Amino acid sequence: MRLSRLAGGVVVVLVGALSAAPAQAATVEQVCAGTEVTTFDPPLTFTPRETTITVSGVFPSCTNAGAVTGTYAETFSLTASCLTLFDSGAAQRTFAWGGTVAPTEFQYNAVSNAAGAAVVTTNTGVVTSGGFAPAGAVQVVSLVTPNALQCLTAGVVSMAGPTTLTIQRS
Numbered sequence: 001m002r003l004s005r006l007a008g009g010v011v012v013v014l015v016g017a018l019s020a021a022p023a024q025a026a027t028v029e030q031v032c033a034g035t036e037v038t039t040f041d042p043p044l045t046f047t048p049r050e051t052t053i054t055v056s057g058v059f060p061s062c063t064n065a066g067a068v069t070g071t072y073a074e075t076f077s078l079t080a081s082c083l084t085l086f087d088s089g090a091a092q093r094t095f096a097w098g099g100t101v102a103p104t105e106f107q108y109n110a111v112s113n114a115a116g117a118a119v120v121t122t123n124t125g126v127v128t129s130g131g132f133a134p135a136g137a138v139q140v141v142s143l144v145t146p147n148a149l150q151c152l153t154a155g156v157v158s159m160a161g162p163t164t165l166t167i168q169r170s
Contacts, residue, residue, distance in 0.1 A: 029132050030167040032070055034059035035160060036141045040080065043155025044146060048081040055093075057141075057163055062097075067131060069098035070165070082151035085119050085143075086112035094130075095165070101131035104167070108139070118142045118161070127167060137167045 036057040044051065052075065059070035074093045080086070088111045095104040108125030123139040143161040150156050 026136075026168045026170045028063075028166065028168045029135055030062055030064040030067060030165070032059035032062040032165040034061070034070070034163050034165075036143070036163040037158060037160045038143060039158040040156060043157045044080060044082050044085070044151065045155045046082050046151050048079050048084060050077055051080040052077050053080065059095075059163075059165065064101065065099070067097035067099045067101035070095050071098075072096065082146045082148070082156060085146070086110070086121060088112060091123075097131060104131045104133070105129040106137055106139075108137070114145065115142075117145050119145055132167045132169075135167050135169045137165065139163060139165045 034057055036055060039054045041052045041054070042049065054073070054075045056073045057071065062068050062070055072093050072095050074091065076091065078086075088109070090107070090109050092105065092107045095106060097103065105128045106123075106125060107128050108123040110121055110123050112119055112121040114120075119142075121141045121143075123137075123141075125137060127133045127135040127137050141161060141163040143159045146156040146159065
């Protein structure tokens with residue numbers, strides 16, 4: 001979720017190139033359901049400040065026989081607070097699979113929005129190398145918004161929530 005206008009443009013061009021192909025039925029290569037944990041250092045308060053964010057996820061259940069489980073981790077820094085959790089932008093993460101499929105490099109654009117009592121982040125992009133390449137992918141993560149009392153006192157150290165990943169070829 002680090003901002004990178006150049007990388008974001010590359011992902012938009014790649015996604016546009018994939019969607020500009022002649023109309024064909026998409027083939028779903030992989031669907032995973034799991035949990036993401038996001039930690040903040042220093043903890044989030046109502047005061048915006050430079051924060052190191054570490055994201056780790058586990059997919060205990062995936063549909064592809066060659067990649068029945070998955071994990072990922074990513075660390076980045078940005079200015080954040082309990083009121084401004086995430087920023088939109090381009091980033092890359094690697095999914096490691098439990099099975100015979102090689103790790104997957106995923107370049108994506110992240111967009112975060114408040115949805116009721118949750119922050120929903122949608123990562124849309126392309127698998128550029130490794131298992132399942134080339135393909136399009138979408139990952140959705142839903143994290144409960146921080147507790148205001150925690151934001152006023154010691155701060156929010158971490159948040160967790162469900163995540164899904166879909167990889168498909170057109």
